[in-house]
Amino acid sequence: MAAYIRDRLDVVRGKQREEVLEGAVGMAYGEEMHPxxxxxxxxxxxxxxVIIALSLAPCAAGCGAPxxxxxxxxxxxxxxxDPFTPRTAALLWPGATNAFLLTGRLRLSAGxxxxxxxxxxxxxxxxxxxxxxxxxxxxxxxxLARGERAVWRATLVPVPVEDGDATRLAASVELTVQPLAGTxxxxxxxxxxxxxxxFPVPADGDATPLALAWRRTRDGVPPALGPASxxxxxxxxxxxxxxxxxxxxxFLIAGSPRLAARLGELARQPHAARLAAAEQEWANTxxxxxxxxxxDPALEQAxxxxxxxxxxxxxxxxxxxxxxxxxxxxxxxxIRDAARQASALSQWGLAAPASAIxxxxxxxxxxxxxxxxxxxxxxxxxxxxxxxxxxxSRGTGTAVxxxxxxMLARAWRWCERERSLVRERVPAYAGLMPPADPRDNExxxxxLFGTDAWTLAGYRSAATLLERAGARASADSIRRxxxxxxxVLSARIARExxxxxxxxxxxARDWGNYAALVPTGAxxxxxxxxxxxxxxxxxxxxxxxxxxxxTQDTVHLYLGSDLAVDALLVGRAPAWRKALGSCLAARTGxxxxxxxxxxxxxxxxxxxxxxxxxxxxxxxxxxxGVAFDALGDTLRLTLGTLGEWWKAGxxxxxxxxxxxxxxxxxxxxxxxxSWRWTPVPVWTELTVPPDxxxxxxxxxxxxxxAHRLLVPPGRGQVEVTCRAE
Amino acid sequence: MQGRVxxxxxxxxxxxxxxxxxxxxxxxxxxxGVPQADFARAVALQRxxxxxxxxxxxxxxxxxxxxxxxxxxxxxxxxxxxxxxxxFSGHGVRFxxxxxxxxxxxxxxxxxxxxxxxxxxxxxxxxxALWLIRSxxxxxxxxxxxxxVCLERGLELEPGEPVLIASAARLxxxxxxxx
Numbered sequence: 001m002a003a004y005i006r007d008r009l010d011v012v013r014g015k016q017r018e019e020v021l022e023g024a025v026g027m028a029y030g031e032e033m034h035p036x037x038x039x040x041x042x043x044x045x046x047x048x049x050v051i052i053a054l055s056l057a058p059c060a061a062g063c064g065a066p067x068x069x070x071x072x073x074x075x076x077x078x079x080x081x082d083p084f085t086p087r088t089a090a091l092l093w094p095g096a097t098n099a100f101l102l103t104g105r106l107r108l109s110a111g112x113x114x115x116x117x118x119x120x121x122x123x124x125x126x127x128x129x130x131x132x133x134x135x136x137x138x139x140x141x142x143x144l145a146r147g148e149r150a151v152w153r154a155t156l157v158p159v160p161v162e163d164g165d166a167t168r169l170a171a172s173v174e175l176t177v178q179p180l181a182g183t184x185x186x187x188x189x190x191x192x193x194x195x196x197x198x199f200p201v202p203a204d205g206d207a208t209p210l211a212l213a214w215r216r217t218r219d220g221v222p223p224a225l226g227p228a229s230x231x232x233x234x235x236x237x238x239x240x241x242x243x244x245x246x247x248x249x250x251f252l253i254a255g256s257p258r259l260a261a262r263l264g265e266l267a268r269q270p271h272a273a274r275l276a277a278a279e280q281e282w283a284n285t286x287x288x289x290x291x292x293x294x295x296d297p298a299l300e301q302a303x304x305x306x307x308x309x310x311x312x313x314x315x316x317x318x319x320x321x322x323x324x325x326x327x328x329x330x331x332x333x334x335i336r337d338a339a340r341q342a343s344a345l346s347q348w349g350l351a352a353p354a355s356a357i358x359x360x361x362x363x364x365x366x367x368x369x370x371x372x373x374x375x376x377x378x379x380x381x382x383x384x385x386x387x388x389x390x391x392x393s394r395g396t397g398t399a400v401x402x403x404x405x406x407m408l409a410r411a412w413r414w415c416e417r418e419r420s421l422v423r424e425r426v427p428a429y430a431g432l433m434p435p436a437d438p439r440d441n442e443x444x445x446x447x448l449f450g451t452d453a454w455t456l457a458g459y460r461s462a463a464t465l466l467e468r469a470g471a472r473a474s475a476d477s478i479r480r481x482x483x484x485x486x487x488v489l490s491a492r493i494a495r496e497x498x499x500x501x502x503x504x505x506x507x508a509r510d511w512g513n514y515a516a517l518v519p520t521g522a523x524x525x526x527x528x529x530x531x532x533x534x535x536x537x538x539x540x541x542x543x544x545x546x547x548x549x550x551t552q553d554t555v556h557l558y559l560g561s562d563l564a565v566d567a568l569l570v571g572r573a574p575a576w577r578k579a580l581g582s583c584l585a586a587r588t589g590x591x592x593x594x595x596x597x598x599x600x601x602x603x604x605x606x607x608x609x610x611x612x613x614x615x616x617x618x619x620x621x622x623x624x625g626v627a628f629d630a631l632g633d634t635l636r637l638t639l640g641t642l643g644e645w646w647k648a649g650x651x652x653x654x655x656x657x658x659x660x661x662x663x664x665x666x667x668x669x670x671x672x673x674s675w676r677w678t679p680v681p682v683w684t685e686l687t688v689p690p691d692x693x694x695x696x697x698x699x700x701x702x703x704x705x706a707h708r709l710l711v712p713p714g715r716g717q718v719e720v721t722c723r724a725e
Numbered sequence: 726m727q728g729r730v731x732x733x734x735x736x737x738x739x740x741x742x743x744x745x746x747x748x749x750x751x752x753x754x755x756x757x758g759v760p761q762a763d764f765a766r767a768v769a770l771q772r773x774x775x776x777x778x779x780x781x782x783x784x785x786x787x788x789x790x791x792x793x794x795x796x797x798x799x800x801x802x803x804x805x806x807x808x809x810x811x812x813f814s815g816h817g818v819r820f821x822x823x824x825x826x827x828x829x830x831x832x833x834x835x836x837x838x839x840x841x842x843x844x845x846x847x848x849x850x851x852x853x854a855l856w857l858i859r860s861x862x863x864x865x866x867x868x869x870x871x872x873x874v875c876l877e878r879g880l881e882l883e884p885g886e887p888v889l890i891a892s893a894a895r896l897x898x899x900x901x902x903x904x
Contacts, residue, residue, distance in 0.1 A: 505903025
């Protein structure tokens with residue numbers, strides 16, 4: 001729309017057009033420098049009408065949203081130091097069918113085209129910057145580059161646009177140049193639109209032609225709108241700047257061709273208003289979620305960032321929501337990832353997206369009852385079943401819909417049939433699921449431990465939910481078959497002298513076997529101890545607590561996370577603490593965790609962060625550390641903590657567990673450790689602060705060992721005296 | 726029988742021959758509603774490796790002649806092949822059908838269509854060929870045990886059929902060795 005206006009104004013108003021247009025679209029930023037033309041340097045040459053228009057534009061743009069101050073322009077972004085090469089950030093939005101990749105010296109990639117900014121202030125080139133957030137809990141990305149003469153800062157705001165059943169994402173970008181130390185002069189900016197292939201994009205039916213230029217052409221519409229127009233791919237801008245007045249430009253960028261035609265409409269709302277709206281909407285999304293306060297704002301921010309990555313790795317389709325592995329190269333659903341995504345969201349109180357993602361998995365079910373997202377990945381059926389229990393078992397106990405109960409029963413029958421086929425035809429593997437060929441992860445075909453572990457987890461989940469749905473006979477049948485299945489696995493493990501291989505029938509990379517205890521519960525605690533799986537966590541000393549994949553140099557951000565939670569159950573909390581620390585250190589400036597990276601180069605190749613399952617792993621590490629409900633019939637509190645949390649006093653609010661929504665507070669005051677929590681109808685296990693042992697046990701509380709206490713159901717407060725171990 | 730079975734298996738393997746044989750059709754091309762014409766167009770698209778685009782044409786042909794077993798079999802193969810068809814987008818190879826949910830639906834529809842073809846078919850030799858196709862679909866989905874069961878049905882009809890025997894032996898080996 002704006003492009004039509006622009007073209008018409010070009011004809012009738014000549015050189016005045018840009019200023020008036022800026023007013024019309026709420027973009028009174030910067031000045032235009034046409035290639036080869038003299039710089040327009042002063043407003044005093046403008047006609048009076050234009051001056052009025054310009055004076056009104058900031059008002060229109062700034063109603064209720066004042067321009068950022070110089071302090072704001074200089075403020076460092078909030079976020080961790082990015083250890084990776086290259087530095088990247090992702091501009092995401094829940095449910096959006098696209099995302100933007102931000103890299104290097106400020107480049108925004110949409111997948112098929114990119115906008116890149118280069119600038120200069122008084123002879124100093126725009127330096128390389130770092131990414132972060134403007135404030136805690138914000139979905140907005142800030143890029144800041146600090147030179148000797150000026151600070152360059154960009155705020156990149158996600159602008160979601162409802163488009164039928166889909167949500168498409170545009171970006172509102174404001175770039176400022178704030179001179180330092182009394183410097184004044186001209187800031188110059190060159191903005192280039194170019195074809196891009198930074199990440200693969202889905203095959204899309206959107207055939208809207210794009211013109212990679214800063215003006216609409218006969219060939220199509222431009223995907224970006226700036227403060228001025230230009231015929232070619234490069235838009236040159238210039239503006240005076242001094243310490244009291246930063247140079248400032250705004251851009252609107254479409255993430256998909258369909259949005260390109262709507263940029264003018266989107267530009268009418270000022271950047272500051274877009275920013276406020278995005279932050280408010282994301283705050284509304286988080287409002288009901290679980291909150292962890294441990295006296296460490298950086299860790300609390302890490303939780304928010306991981307939640308944003310998880311909810312951002314979704315695509316809305318009408319009322320449905322599908323989980324995707326990653327907004328860039330993995331923009332598709334793998335049941336193995338989406339099940340964990342739903343689980344983590346459920347654990348952190350984001351029940352709506354968790355339920356929607358789990359419900360979407362049910363859509364994979366075939367006539368026979370199986371659920372498979374990728375050929376050969378036979379663990380999908382069990383994972384999809386397990387995901388349902390993860391979302392329906394926590395919190396207030398939402399009723400299990402008939403459709404889900406039916407889905408679970410059909411899935412169980414399919415698994416039983418598959419197992420019976422193996423029993424009939426291959427007695428050597430009797431009781432197992434058929435061989436899988438996942439063409440991923442284990443990178444081997446065979447009788448994979450993960451297939452059976454997840455199938456067994458699915459059986460138990462189905463039994464729990466069917467019982468809740470009133471289908472007691474079916475639940476009993478499934479429970480009996482689950483018990484027999486568990487016996488089969490135990491016997492096989494015993495025959496292997498306690499080892500738990502990735503594959504029973506040949507070599508394979510460790511994968512599903514790492515999920516043997518948490519979260520699948522396919523083995524007992526004793527079997528986990530004998531198997532020695534935890535020993536695989538310390539191969540890379542610098543990234544201790546994490547697992548490596550394929551090579552010792554390839555650090556994987558979620559492969560070992562189940563083992564790190566296992567470590568808590570087998571009394572090896574230091575391994576959990578190392579895993580948590582290593583995960584937190586492997587985040588981009590905006591909190592994105594890659595799936596894996598090379599320790600030696602700190603590169604992740606084309607496997608760009610953020611990865612949904614890596615975000616889920618971090619969230620599960622934390623949540624299960626503080627309030628463990630993944631397995632068993634005991635609520636385990638403070639199983640995994642840091643000493644600093646106890647000293648600061650910590651709170652977990654609104655944590656949905658399998659025994660209700662729990663609030664928890666814990667604190668160490670001198671030698672007195674105290675817990676207050678929402679009483680639950682099962683026993684609660686309390687773990688004392690790290691490196692301490694319980695000295696005396698209050699009445700009614702049992703001592704499990706030196707570090708753990710057992711509290712009877714219905715009680716919600718304990719204080720004990722501790723001493724150093 | 727052997728030739729028919731080989732032909733059937735060969736059609737499935739079209740997935741591996743995605744080299745375009747001519748210009749790609751416009752994405753908006755629609756079936757005509759005339760079964761013969763739509764079938765011809767579908768086959769032409771299939772030969773270009775455009776399995777996903779061939780589906781509406783095969784479906785139109787099967788809907789136009791709902792009692793013809795072969796049309797349902799062809800639709801089944803097209804649906805299955807479309808779930809495996811690859812394309813290039815951005816800097817990566819991607820499935821032509823972008824969403825795994827859509828591919829799963831197509832896979833499930835392929836199984837339903839081949840079952841329909843089986844239900845409609847009365848001739849033993851043709852029927853055994855259809856069981857082989859069903860077996861191949863299962864196998865390529867990763868369901869080795871189901872694939873083996875389908876071959877058993879085919880072998881009941883054509884016990885000496887070498888292609889079926891060889892396929893059964895191969896699947897038995899996979900089941901025994903796990904790969």
